[in-house]
Amino acid sequence: MAEESTATAPPELAVDVAALTELLDGRYADVRRTVRELLPSYACVLEDAETMPRAEFRERVKDVVLEIAGTGAAGMGFPKEYGGGGDIGASIAAFESLAYGDLSVLVKVGVQFGLFGGAILQLGTKRHHDAYLADVVSGRLLGCFAMTETGHGSNVQALGTVATYDPATSEFVVTTTTHSAGKDYIGNAARHARVAVVFAQLEVAGEGHGVHALVVPLRDEDGATLPGVRIEDDGAKMGLNGVDNGRIWFDGVRVPREALLNRFADVTEDGSYVSEIESAGRRFFTMLGTLVQGRVSVGAAGVSASKSALTIAVRYGLQRRQFETGTEEGGAEQLLLDYGLHQRRLFPRLARTYALHFAQEVLAGELHDVFSGIRDDEETRRLLESRAAGTKALATWHATDTIQECREACGGAGYLAVNRFAALKADTDVFTTFEGDNHVLLQLVGKGLLTDYASDFSDLDQLGMVRFVAGLAVDTVLERTRVHRLFEQIRDALPGGKDDWHTDSGLRDPNYHLAMYRFREEHLIGGVARRLKRGVDSGMVPGEVFSRVQDHVIQAARAHVERLVLEAFTAKVAAMEDGDLRLTLNLLCDLHALSGIEADRAWFIEHGRLNTQRSKAITREVAELCRRVRPVARELVDAFAVPEALLRAQSLIGGEA
Numbered sequence: 268m269a270e271e272s273t274a275t276a277p278p279e280l281a282v283d284v285a286a287l288t289e290l291l292d293g294r295y296a297d298v299r300r301t302v303r304e305l306l307p308s309y310a311c312v313l314e315d316a317e318t319m320p321r322a323e324f325r326e327r328v329k330d331v332v333l334e335i336a337g338t339g340a341a342g343m344g345f346p347k348e349y350g351g352g353g354d355i356g357a358s359i360a361a362f363e364s365l366a367y368g369d370l371s372v373l374v375k376v377g378v379q380f381g382l383f384g385g386a387i388l389q390l391g392t393k394r395h396h397d398a399y400l401a402d403v404v405s406g407r408l409l410g411c412f413a414m415t416e417t418g419h420g421s422n423v424q425a426l427g428t429v430a431t432y433d434p435a436t437s438e439f440v441v442t443t444t445t446h447s448a449g450k451d452y453i454g455n456a457a458r459h460a461r462v463a464v465v466f467a468q469l470e471v472a473g474e475g476h477g478v479h480a481l482v483v484p485l486r487d488e489d490g491a492t493l494p495g496v497r498i499e500d501d502g503a504k505m506g507l508n509g510v511d512n513g514r515i516w517f518d519g520v521r522v523p524r525e526a527l528l529n530r531f532a533d534v535t536e537d538g539s540y541v542s543e544i545e546s547a548g549r550r551f552f553t554m555l556g557t558l559v560q561g562r563v564s565v566g567a568a569g570v571s572a573s574k575s576a577l578t579i580a581v582r583y584g585l586q587r588r589q590f591e592t593g594t595e596e597g598g599a600e601q602l603l604l605d606y607g608l609h610q611r612r613l614f615p616r617l618a619r620t621y622a623l624h625f626a627q628e629v630l631a632g633e634l635h636d637v638f639s640g641i642r643d644d645e646e647t648r649r650l651l652e653s654r655a656a657g658t659k660a661l662a663t664w665h666a667t668d669t670i671q672e673c674r675e676a677c678g679g680a681g682y683l684a685v686n687r688f689a690a691l692k693a694d695t696d697v698f699t700t701f702e703g704d705n706h707v708l709l710q711l712v713g714k715g716l717l718t719d720y721a722s723d724f725s726d727l728d729q730l731g732m733v734r735f736v737a738g739l740a741v742d743t744v745l746e747r748t749r750v751h752r753l754f755e756q757i758r759d760a761l762p763g764g765k766d767d768w769h770t771d772s773g774l775r776d777p778n779y780h781l782a783m784y785r786f787r788e789e790h791l792i793g794g795v796a797r798r799l800k801r802g803v804d805s806g807m808v809p810g811e812v813f814s815r816v817q818d819h820v821i822q823a824a825r826a827h828v829e830r831l832v833l834e835a836f837t838a839k840v841a842a843m844e845d846g847d848l849r850l851t852l853n854l855l856c857d858l859h860a861l862s863g864i865e866a867d868r869a870w871f872i873e874h875g876r877l878n879t880q881r882s883k884a885i886t887r888e889v890a891e892l893c894r895r896v897r898p899v900a901r902e903l904v905d906a907f908a909v910p911e912a913l914l915r916a917q918s919l920i921g922g923e924a
Contacts, residue, residue, distance in 0.1 A: 280854070281847050282899045287906035290848060293628055295360035302340055302364035303910055310912040312369040317684055321508050328371045328509030329459055332379065336406035340365070341380045344560070345388060349400035355560065356635035362564045363627070366571035367909050370694035371509025373568060378454035378510070379403070381561050382412035386464040389557035390480050390528035399482070411453050411460035413515055418447030421707040423466065424551060426478055428517065430467040434538035437524045441467060441483055443516040450515040457500040457513030461486045464528070471540045477547045480528045483520060495520040506693030556648050559655045563634050565702045566659035567627050569666035572695045573620045574907040577613065579687065579914055580673035581904045584609055604900060610893040612676055615862035616669045617896070617903060618855040623662050626835040630658050649715065657712045657828030660705035663698040670695060687915045712824035716792050774888050777837050780860035784830040786876060787867070791823035833860055851899060858892040861885050
């Protein structure tokens with residue numbers, strides 16, 4: 268086991284690991300515990316990923332996925348009448364916990380149950396549910412989600428696959444119009460999927476109606492590819508080689524009219540297109556909005572991967588010694604985690620992981636409320652889509668950054684495959700681009716902020732958004748006085764009044780943290796709006812205007828999501844009863860908030876919200892908070908409850924698998 272530190276924890280930071288785990292597990296504690304108890308049985312898959320040939324490992328992963336399906340852990344979000352658990356929140360909790368294990372298994376679970384099954388559930392109607400869901404939930408029918416194309420990734424509205432209705436036979440004819448319109452990077456396609464949910468341009472009586480989804484068979488029961496379907500293997504990837512990604516082309520493949528997933532639109536037998544949603548744009552965004560669960564799940568998986576990496580790195584820092592400093596009795600070398608720089612590398616990322624965990628908790632709760640009908644109006648759905656997109660971006664970027672820093676913090680030992688960082692790095696790298704490229708997702712968030720979720724939001728592409736904003740008075744996008752008034756109130760509340768604003772007073776006041784984050788967000792949104800309006804007013808074409816401010820849009824969107832994450836953490840702490848856990852989480856919340864301000868201090872100084880004196884005070888405070896986290900660092904990572912067998916890094920961290 269790891270050596271104990273000579274540091275003495277202050278009484279107020281005594282951490283009950285079991286209680287903290289229970290807090291993190293939240294309302295789905297039973298689900299999370301069940302999955303964590305299940306995972307050690309599949310710990311050997313982590314080694315199989317390194318030793319098995321790719322084809323053999325794919326079969327191994329498929330078998331594990333089917334075993335997990337048999338436990339019910341993969342189908343918790345499906346209706347009970349089809350063998351599911353009837354609780355989408357439980358489904359997210361299970362998926363997040365599965366992310367402690369092999370990530371090829373996780374992604375294949377996500378493809379089968381989240382994407383393929385989720386599309387049939389959310390876009391189909393009872394006829395599709397009755398025909399497919401029981402077999403999907405049990406794993407008897409494996410499928411894939413065929414949206415992305417080689418030539419059209421994020422631009423789903425421009426997909427090149429076409430489904431043309433033939434009224435003479437009551438069939439749709441699915442065709443790949445060009446080579447670049449082939450479906451690409453499709454999980455399950457290369458080997459195991461018998462059926463695909465295919466997204467294609469729907470054409471009825473010579474008229475296009477935009478992208479719709481159809482259920483299209485790919486293989487027969489023996490695994491042979493069906494006539495008109497051509498499939499290629501995408502081959503080896505940076506990671507996730509247990510998932511059989513492939514390319515699909517369709518050459519006049521005919522499927523019955525009932526294959527159209529018709530929750531939002533249908534085609535009658537005589538060839539009439541019908542939909543209760545008149546606007547093609549709104550219909551498209553409504554359809555995509557129902558698939559938001561995938562982004563929520565990927566963000567959750569990113570947070571779990573960060574927890575695994577931090578658990579290994581912190582425990583390594585509590586065991587590995589380096590250099591004699593004279594602070595240890597008997598001349599012993601000092602533990603890595605006692606060095607201030609090591610604390611600075613790991614603890615702000617640990618605090619941010621906690622912050623993102625609670626942000627995911629809020630997001631999963633909103634998803635549950637929408638999909639269970641508790642709150643299911645148009646504005647709530649749009650806010651959910653925006654929050655899911657932004658949180659996924661921040662959580663997956665955080666995973667990439669954290670895993671790399673943790674690997675480096677374990678030195679050369681962290682580079683060994685046996686210590687798991689190699690797999691974590693390779694398997695999570697794609698998280699930043701699947702279920703939406705992070706920069707594109709933040710553009711979606713930015714569009715929502717600029718249009719203020721106006722009634723015609725769903726009809727606005729990027730150029731339409733530019734024209735929309737350019738036609739507004741900037742004050743309708745940004746009420747600049749509100750955030751300034753907030754700052755005045757906080758300045759007046761400081762111990763020494765306004766004169767304390769540029770000292771280190773009030774640095775750990777959550778109101779100060781929130782004011783700084785809110786000011787940054789609203790100032791950036793207003794700046795984008797002014798630049799858009801100025802560009803259009805000067806005669807520039809909207810496309811060029813947007814291109815010039817694109818980086819500003821991303822910055823504003825990111826600031827918005829950062830504020831949401833901080834609010835989630837702050838609210839969680841505020842809702843807790845007084846005691847040790849609240850003191851500990853409050854410490855982490857302060858560290859997260861001040862680390863974020865410190866990281867962007869140049870911007871805050873440029874915009875008059877920090878002077879150099881207060882900026883330096885924040886840097887000192889972050890270092891002090893890291894020192895206060897140090898005595899309870901082991902407890903903080905142990906509370907993540909990553910199963911010991913899945914850490915693998917026994918030579919690094921001690922203990923037994």
